[in-house]
Amino acid sequence: MLNRLSITEAIDGLNKKEFSSKELVQSCLDRIRKIDKDVNAFIWIDAEDALSQAEKADSERASGVKDKPLLGVPVAIKDLIAVKGHPLRCASKILDKFVSPYDATVIERLRQAGAVIFGRTNMDEFAMGSSTENSAFGATRNPWDFERTPGGSSGGSAAAVSADECIGSLGSDTGGSIRQPAAFCGCVGLKPTYGRVSRYGLVAYASSLDQIGPITKTVADAALLLKVIAGSDKRDSTCFAEPADDYPSKLNQPVKGIKIGVPKEYMVGGIDAHVRNSVQNAIKILENMGAIIEEISLPHTEYAIATYYIIATAEASANLARFDGVRYGLRVPGNDPIEMYCNTRGAGFGEEVKRRIILGTYVLSSGYYDAYYLYAQKVRTLIRKDFNDAFGKVDIILTPTCPAPAFRLGEKVADPLQMYLTDIFTISCNLAGICGISVPCGFTKTQPELPIGLQLLGKPMGEATILNVAHAFEQATDFHKKRPPLENKT
Amino acid sequence: MMADTKFNIEYVAHLARIKLTEEEKVKFGAQLSTILNYMEKLRELDVSGVEPTSHPMPMLNVMRPDTPERGLDHSEAMKNAPLASNDLFIVPKIVE
Numbered sequence: 058m059l060n061r062l063s064i065t066e067a068i069d070g071l072n073k074k075e076f077s078s079k080e081l082v083q084s085c086l087d088r089i090r091k092i093d094k095d096v097n098a099f100i101w102i103d104a105e106d107a108l109s110q111a112e113k114a115d116s117e118r119a120s121g122v123k124d125k126p127l128l129g130v131p132v133a134i135k136d137l138i139a140v141k142g143h144p145l146r147c148a149s150k151i152l153d154k155f156v157s158p159y160d161a162t163v164i165e166r167l168r169q170a171g172a173v174i175f176g177r178t179n180m181d182e183f184a185m186g187s188s189t190e191n192s193a194f195g196a197t198r199n200p201w202d203f204e205r206t207p208g209g210s211s212g213g214s215a216a217a218v219s220a221d222e223c224i225g226s227l228g229s230d231t232g233g234s235i236r237q238p239a240a241f242c243g244c245v246g247l248k249p250t251y252g253r254v255s256r257y258g259l260v261a262y263a264s265s266l267d268q269i270g271p272i273t274k275t276v277a278d279a280a281l282l283l284k285v286i287a288g289s290d291k292r293d294s295t296c297f298a299e300p301a302d303d304y305p306s307k308l309n310q311p312v313k314g315i316k317i318g319v320p321k322e323y324m325v326g327g328i329d330a331h332v333r334n335s336v337q338n339a340i341k342i343l344e345n346m347g348a349i350i351e352e353i354s355l356p357h358t359e360y361a362i363a364t365y366y367i368i369a370t371a372e373a374s375a376n377l378a379r380f381d382g383v384r385y386g387l388r389v390p391g392n393d394p395i396e397m398y399c400n401t402r403g404a405g406f407g408e409e410v411k412r413r414i415i416l417g418t419y420v421l422s423s424g425y426y427d428a429y430y431l432y433a434q435k436v437r438t439l440i441r442k443d444f445n446d447a448f449g450k451v452d453i454i455l456t457p458t459c460p461a462p463a464f465r466l467g468e469k470v471a472d473p474l475q476m477y478l479t480d481i482f483t484i485s486c487n488l489a490g491i492c493g494i495s496v497p498c499g500f501t502k503t504q505p506e507l508p509i510g511l512q513l514l515g516k517p518m519g520e521a522t523i524l525n526v527a528h529a530f531e532q533a534t535d536f537h538k539k540r541p542p543l544e545n546k547t
Numbered sequence: 548m549m550a551d552t553k554f555n556i557e558y559v560a561h562l563a564r565i566k567l568t569e570e571e572k573v574k575f576g577a578q579l580s581t582i583l584n585y586m587e588k589l590r591e592l593d594v595s596g597v598e599p600t601s602h603p604m605p606m607l608n609v610m611r612p613d614t615p616e617r618g619l620d621h622s623e624a625m626k627n628a629p630l631a632s633n634d635l636f637i638v639p640k641i642v643e
Contacts, residue, residue: 297604392639399561412575415565415579422559435599436592473582
């Protein structure tokens with residue numbers, strides 16, 4: 058049962074020589090073999106490669122290496138982060154047999170910290186989606202209820218952690234793609250401040266919104282992973298120069314006196330009753346710990362989705378222009394280059410990716426640029442200002458991560474707009490460039506029960522504060538200890 | 548400023564260099580019209596005098612010393628090519 062350990066517990070056991078990294082990795086591989094045919098969280102794993110990384114970690118530990126904070130711990134990687142020698146497909150057909158020739162900066166840092174780079178997790182193709190149903194490798198299923206989605210786009214990374222198929226994972230978040238699946242699967246998910254983590258080696262979806270972040274079993278684990286991957290990088294000029302904070306050492310600060318803002322626009326109609334009750338209960342718990350709760354206003358909340366889907370698709374249409382069948386990936390021949398591009402992209406991209414590229418092309422096209430793209434960039438300024446104003450009054454902002462628990466597979470596939478609307482509470486954070494974390498805060502009173510996520514939003518570079526409050530909340534509750542009822546099913 | 552939401556799916560798909568099937572044209576055309584309609588919600592706002600945000604954080608030019616470094620080997624960089632010969636990507640003829 059080593060696969061059930063958190064990162065912190067695994068490191069403790071490894072240091073005490075209670076087990077080896079090889080045993081830890083083998084336990085995750087056994088778990089995958091047993092249940093991943095149902096969960097489909099992984100779309101590629103090389104057991105031999107993982108075990109040999111683990112053996113190397115074991116011999117380093119035996120020879121007295123002590124300065125590697127993740128030595129021997131398997132971390133699963135979303136299929137859009139480059140790992141040298143591993144396939145990189147963004148869950149798309151268009152990348153075909155692409156094998157990454159280099160490591161992303163976050164992977165270099167995980168390796169330096171001694172982590173075992175563990176497989177490729179499923180996702181919505183090119184991170185476009187909220188359910189992991191837009192994958193060329195089939196949908197991932199929610200470990201709490203196989204009839205439901207794990208959320209997305211980092212659904213594979215969240216489901217793998219939730220189902221104890223790995224010890225921790227990395228995802229990416231452009232409009233909620235770490236926090237929403239973490240909420241749906243009962244994990245902790247952190248989206249760092251834009252510029253906190255290098256994007257070098259992350260396949261770009263929307264470059265002004267994308268960030269890599271951890272999905273873990275506990276808040277302490279998220280703090281540990283963030284400390285390893287954050288910090289300046291000469292290969293990403295949008296990455297902050299400030300070194301990473303020592304997040305794990307700042308987890309036990311008092312919550313007393315911290316001002317928490319609850320936006321009135323987030324607690325209005327349309328929220329599932331189970332979600333509302335759990336979040337209100339969470340507010341009470343934090344209040345009892347001495348936090349000061351204040352109602353605040355983020356007046357432009359209702360414009361965030363329209364703004365996001367203009368800006369993100371515009372950026373995507375430019376970023377995904379590189380997939381043209383010339384230098385890598387799939388090529389479908391044509392009589393001339395243009396025909397080859399059109400054929401390749403028509404055959405290689407899935408439906409949602411095509412829709413978003415076409416939408417992004419339209420909002421940038423001659424005659425529409427001002428009416429859509431430039432207009433949305435101005436609304437983005439108003440949304441940012443909402444948060445600046447709010448953070449003048451409070452230290453952090455508390456909201457539900459999602460308006461409802463995990464929805465059913467297929468429920469929203471036919472209606473893209475309905476799918477987009479599920480991102481309402483996570484999307485503004487990316488537009489404003491701030492940081493956010495989702496932490497388990499309850500379960501629905503349904504059968505089977507489904508996890509509910511609490512979102513804490515922090516100031517730019519305010520990761521230490523939201524991690525501290527999330528950790529205090531987690532320690533005061535036991536929602537994170539509950540496991541999905543997989544044993545009965547498999 | 549109102550925008551025309553009846554857009555020509557065939558024209559925009561070609562601008563995006565994506566070949567669509569007839570079925571996709573009909574389906575995406577309808578779905579994208581609905582989505583663009585929803586986006587008209589933004590017109591309720593007065594954005595006159597508001598500066599656009601292109602990046603969430605104010606970023607100045609970031610400079611570093613211009614020191615030569617070894618990049619990817621030629622063979623590594625060509626490894627994923629769908630069609631290559633003599634270290635060159637092979638593409639359809641562009642000029643007669």
